[in-house]
Amino acid sequence: MRLPTVDELLANVRVVALPMRTRFRGLDVRETMLIASPLGRWGEFASFPEYDDAESASWLSCAIEQAWNQLPSIEERPVFRDVVRTNATLPAVDAADVALVLERFGDFRTVKVKVAEPGQVLADDIGRVRAAREFVGAAGRVRIDANGGWNVDEAEHAIRALEQFDIEYVEQPCTSVDELYEIRTRVHGLGISIAADESVRKAADPVAVARAGAADILVIKVAPLGGVRRALNIIDEAGLPVVVSSALESSIGLGASFDLAMRIEHLDYDCGIATNVLFEQDITPEPANFAIFTATPGIVDEKTAEELRVSPEREQWWRDRAVRCLALL
Ligand SMILES: [Mg+2]
Known part of the structure; x- marks a missing residue:
């Protein structure tokens, strides 16, 4: 570069x-x-x-x-789509506030629910995930993200308790690659997939978790991985399904996530790049449409x-x- x-x-x-x-x-x-x-x-x-x-x-x-x-x-990396389906992201709010937060995301079919928040207990997670499932209905998709907040036993206990809500996948239930491998083995019979996020973007070797057989899906964040080009190389090398997600950037940075997502051949999961709805105010004159993210040149509103x-x-x-x-x- x-x-x-x-x-x-x-x-x-x-x-x-x-x-x-x-x-x-x-x-x-x-x-x-x-x-x-x-x-x-x-x-x-x-x-x-x-x-x-x-x-x-x-x-x-x-x-x-x-x-x-x-x-x-385009010759190096063809473009496969010009629309990227996105998911809603639900912070670790009270169950009673779930509908209020999710309404802001407009039209979506998938919601990622934050769980294992420090200071909260499993009952909080169950209440929040239940409310999210009720909000999206039976046809909706619900995934959860623990940000490495559980040990293996806690993760197994929580996943068994949350499985009733038909969970699409569990993102980073535990911190280390070894723990991810262990929990993935334990819940395999439940048909629950394990996604790695921190184990990709914060690792010295972002592909190690895939190589270890410790995840079914990789969460790919373009900025921590150093850009579109590097992220695509990591995806090629890992050979696993991926979900493109933001790192809580404004609509400018989200454009890079979109640039990545449009160049990924197989994108079977909705992408977590509609996170600018979490801001009271964004930095571009025209924030992106959150149901389907389409490319717009990102310009800062002075x-x-x-x-x-x-x-x-x-x-x-x-x-x-x-x-x-x-x-x-
Ligand atoms: Mg995550």
């Missing part, structure tokens, strides 16, 4: 804090850096603030690929960027971080 200089990288950036509608991943606002290249294209550098530079560098790589338009050509601009200290923090990460690429 051709890298910009520091001056080129920082010539036209906006650092904003997008307000969340519902607390998600412990966040009330989502800080992110939007980067424009001289081509007039925008990329997003949204590595979570607690991530170190080594991990964040991949996110910057994705932003540069996007803004400097270094996506694979008025909104000004309104949501972070403090000078936070802006400097992001600029310094981008420079350090660029040096690692």
Whole structure:
């Protein structure tokens, strides 16, 4: 990949804090850096603030690929679709609030429900998943995501309790690849599939979980994996079905997820890229349609960027971080 200089990288950036509608991943606002290249294209550098530079560098790589338009050509990587079906994402809210949150997603058939939230108990998960199943009806699809929050025994117990709601798959029930292998073996008889997320995007070797036979499905997040080109190589090597999901980016970064999803030949599961509905305010003038995500060139709305601009200290923090990460690429 051709890298910009520091001056080129920082010539036209906006650092904003997008307000969340519902607390998600412990966040009330989502800080992110939007980067424009001289081509007039925008990329997003949204590595979570607690991530170190080594991990964040991949996110910057994705932003540069996007803004400097270094996506694979049609000859290298054909495009298989121009519409990507998306799922709703349900944070770990009370069962009573499920309908209110899901209504915002508009028309969808699949919902991903967050479970195993710290401070909550299995009864909370059961109530939330039941409410989600009732919301989507028998024809809907319900998947759950534990973000590695269970040990193997807890996972088995929870999966057996939640299985009655016809679960499409369980995402990252446990943290390690060994645990995923174990739980996958234990629940195999239930016909429940195991998806790996953190074990892909936070691993030194993103394909190791597939090679170990520890997952049926891979969740692919384009920014943590370093961009469209790298993500496609990982998908090829893993040889498993994939679900493209966001890393809670604005509609700018979601464009990169869409660029990836359109180049994946087999995309049997609805993709988790409609997460901008979780924001009170997005950064593009025209946020994407959440039922079907169609490609739109992501342009930052300057008025909104000004309104949501972070403090000078936070802006400097992001600029310094981008420079350090660029040096690692
Ligand atoms: Mg996940």
